[in-house]
């Protein structure tokens with residue numbers, strides 16, 4: 095008789111080998127005697143997935159038995175990157191797999207390189223979701239992630255003649271071994287149609303008669319915690335044509351058209367919007383938002399009803415977290431389901447809604463705030479528009495009681511914007527209905543309180559909080575920098591820091607120890623050599639690992655000021671070119687590395703990419719300069735590129751105009767990896783300074799409170815000399831394409847320098863010189879700063895962030911699967 099316990103998969107090398115070969119033969123359908131690296135990768139990931147699924151089942155059975163309050167994390171974007179190494183490490187069996195593969199003649203590392211990135215998101219906000227999933231699992235929280243399964247992730251960036259071109263990322267082409275399709279878990283999602291009023295129980299009730307129905311099918315992605323058996327779920331919805339159609343009345347022509355039209359339903363989950371800044375009220379985007387929200391809400395309510403029959407208990411069992419305003423249609427959707435389908439009174443439903451929702455906002459600028467035209471919303475979701483109007487009606491009444499007839503204030507705060515295009519302000523809707531609104535750093539919250547949501551803060555100060563962002567050390571150190579991890583564990587005498595980052599502080603005691611310094615430098619050098627090889631493979635350019643690697647990788651945006659970096663490089667180039675031979679010998683050789691994508695419609699950002707290439711072309715081919723200065727643009731920046739670049743960087747730049755980066759999480763990844771920061775006092779950097787001290791980084795530029803005055807000044811004052819000189823070279827066509835770059839130059843000249851590049855240029859150069867020419871030559875001091883950076887990075891683990899959210903916002907407790 096087979097025992098259930100025997101069903102558990104074994105992790106010794108022989109069992110793992112057999113398992114991999116079974117998958118080669120039966121899952122990948124290749125001969126176990128002959129398969130290549132990619133096929134081996136596929137078999138290996140299926141073997142890992144089997145183990146994930148086993149834990150996933152155990153975790154969910156345990157959650158079901160214990161019935162804790164659950165957190166549901168709703169996000170339109172999850173930027174997960176690769177899964178293989180992360181999963182194998184979190185399962186605690188990476189080394190066993192490596193051994194098993196060695197005996198089969200394969201290398202784990204090489205197979206891991208076969209995996210493509212899951213790029214279901216744009217940038218910071220989407221990595222926030224991914225890091226949070228890892229921390230939620232590791233900390234044993236009973237949580238679910240919900241999102242959309244895009245067929246095309248973020249576009250691939252191809253550079254032709256220095257210009258960015260976008261290519262579709264059809265990431266599912268080669269199958270996705272990490273997901274499980276769950277056909278039985280599917281829900282009908284309705285669109286369009288009309289709302290009818292029906293008599294019910296002596297009263298009236300609303301019935302939404304849809305014009306279109308689309309099926310949402312669940313795809314589950316297991317997320318394993320580290321050092322725990324807990325494995326939680328990321329459920330992504332895919333759109334399929336619905337069966338809810340009567341097709342019999344069609345003749346042949348109608349029939350064909352009807353089938354084709356039904357097929358169009360799939361477009362809802364076909365493509366990720368590549369903009370992360372300015373919102374455009376597009377019908378498809380609205381449908382995407384509602385589609386994933388409706389399926390998720392149905393799933394959450396179904397799970398609740400499986401074991402409860404009283405909706406008054408709902409807030410004790412359910413917390414819904416909205417990642418920015420993108421999923422905020424969940425609010426009217428929950429109201430609709432509770433009132434129209436579960437037949438609760440409006441008041442009962444409203445009380446529940448006010449207790450379950452919280453949100454995080456990731457922006458500082460009004461352009462990022464979503465506004466849905468009323469006409470569009472009324473056509474796609476007629477019942478939701480009514481509900482939003484009703485919520486707004488009571489809200490405006492409350493406002494009148496509180497502030498009197500202050501019409502300006504009422505019109506600013508109303509959920510409905512009365513403008514040329516009457517619209518629904520999704521941020522206002524979220525603030526009205528969420529019990530907590532979180533910013534992502536201390537200064538971000540200040541900006542929300544004093545500017546973006548000032549009126550709301552005056553009404554409900556208790557709603558506004560911040561939780562400084564963090565990133566997961568499992569991916570950003572353990573997966574991406576095994577060398578440094580080994581060293582950290584050796585010197586701390588434990589690897590417990592992988593679940594408790596505060597322990598890294600212990601490195602402070604050894605920061606000047608010559609032996610650690612030696613080993614630290616060695617590990618960092620190996621990472622630099624790996625990066626140099628990658629650069630050569632990607633761009634054909636040879637760079638020396640002896641040079642300082644100076645890196646800026648992130649989305650291209652005017653506020654992130656890649657242009658400041660490039661103008662700084664031009665200035666440096668010009669200085670070197672005009673130097674005497676004897677002075678040249680004193681220059682610290684530098685490799686400047688820039689990477690990042692521009693939104694396809696963002697003209698200025700695209701010009702910045704071209705400028706970077708044009709300047710690189712000139713500098714890199716100038717024999718006067720040689721190895722003293724190189725400029726490399728790394729194409730198609732994504733999560734796995736970041737994993738390789740970050741550990742090999744000496745300094746990294748986080749140079750946004752103060753007050754524009756809500757938090758900035760890239761800096762935290764560099765910090766953990768012992769890379770020194772060259773930064774402005776913006777977003778989370780302000781808190782990083784508190785942890786590691788100003789002396790261990792290179793700070794420059796205007797402070798948040800100085801920016802408004804400086805902007806006025808910039809209108810009336812000329813540019814600093816060095817800045818004018820660098821800019822003139824671009825204007826005068828030193829790098830060709832002068833017509834193309836004209837608007838870029840105009841944007842920072844003649845008083846229009848909104849992001850204050852001119853103002854910050856001198857102090858930027860000073861910080862660069864302090865970094866390069868002074869600190870870098872003193873390798874002992876540099877290594878000490880590097881060790882202290884890692885040592886001070888504990889606070890920026892997403893474990894800390896998630897712990898704060900759990901405790902202060904969601905009210906959830908760990909629920910650790912015992913076996």
Ligand code: 26Y
Pocket residue numbers: 216217218219220222369370371372373374456457462463464534563755756757758759777
């Ligand atoms: C509405 C649509 C246009 C839109 C789509 C994506 C709007 C915003 C976004 C994404 C925003 C985003 O990624 N924000 C970043 O969030 C990070 C995590 O909190 C922050 O570290 C970073 O400063 C912020 O820009």
